[in-house]
Amino acid sequence: MAATPAGENALVHAATLVREAVPPIHPGGRPVIGAVAAAAGAARLLTGRGTGVGLLATGLTALFFRAPKRVPPPITGAVLAPADGTVALIEDVVPPPELDLPREPVARVSVFLSVLDVHVQRIPVHGRVRSLQYVPGVFLSADLDKASTDNERNAMVLETRTGHALGIVQIAGLLARRIVCSVAAGDEVAAGETYGLIRFGSRVDTYLPPGVRPQVAVGQRTIGGETPLAVLA
The missing domain is CATH 2.70.70.10 (Glucose Permease (Domain IIA))
Structure with missing residues (x-):
């Protein structure tokens, strides 16, 4: 089987690093994030403006509901x-x-x-x-x-x-x-x-x-x- 091109490996590695650096979202926050994104989209359709503000509001809401991985210390009790x-x-x-x-x-x-x-x-x-x-x-x-x-x-x-x-x-x-x-x-x-x-x-x-x-x-x-x-x- 032919080896995977070096360039592809680099891209896959970079994508993995980005995925690991971005914390997952808690399921309880997904409806709120969706609602904010929908409101931002509706405002953009109605007014033709607010794209930047809508993206910022959606991003900040997603940031609030982040659930990063944590590793408990090996301390008994x-x-x-x-x-x-x-x-x-x-x-x-x-x-x-x-x-x-x-x-x-x-x-x-x-x-x-x-x-x-x-x-x-x-x-x-x-x-x-x-x-x-x-x-x-x-x-x-x-x-x-x-x-x-x-x-x-x-x-x-x-x-x-x-x-x-x-x-x-x-x-x-x-x-x-x-x-x-x-x-x-x-x-x-x-x-x-x-x-x-x-x-x-x-x-x-x-x-x-x-x-x-x-x-x-x-x-x-x-x-x-x-x-x-x-x-x-």
Whole structure:
């Protein structure tokens, strides 16, 4: 069989590099991207203008819903950050009732996501989804402390194989109007895998098991599925 021309190999290699450099889009964002693209196309047909603005709006929307590949670190017992963002709060608090965890103070790490951050959420530990509870609420700015109790949110309890229970709460923000969660109670999940999405500005709270202390600081940047928030005993 004849060898493939060198020029073709170079093109295939370049295409592979480009494909690997462009992160995939979360399925929950595809309808929104399609709607923005359709609106931009309609505006172009009706006015004959706005091509550049329409392409920019579509591109920025696609960028918001990116879901880049992440590789969890080889740290036994690591509790990984469930989202990209900035550690906004670290406090000892009683978990909210919807988590159905013991009513005793535990460490809560709150990660705030700006509109420029990756907005998919990731599983922080290997384990099983013990429960899920959606709670309707208001849409205060997600960086406020009372957003944990007042805002629309989706609460999940994960149970590890070692018997630890963690609470992870997706919290809608000032601009967010939709929380997506793709797992169900009873599902076996792996650390680092994508499980949810919050559209346009939000926050994710992680409630650590009793006695487990955070290994991050307020103001620190986190990478979802890679940055260890804490290590289980």
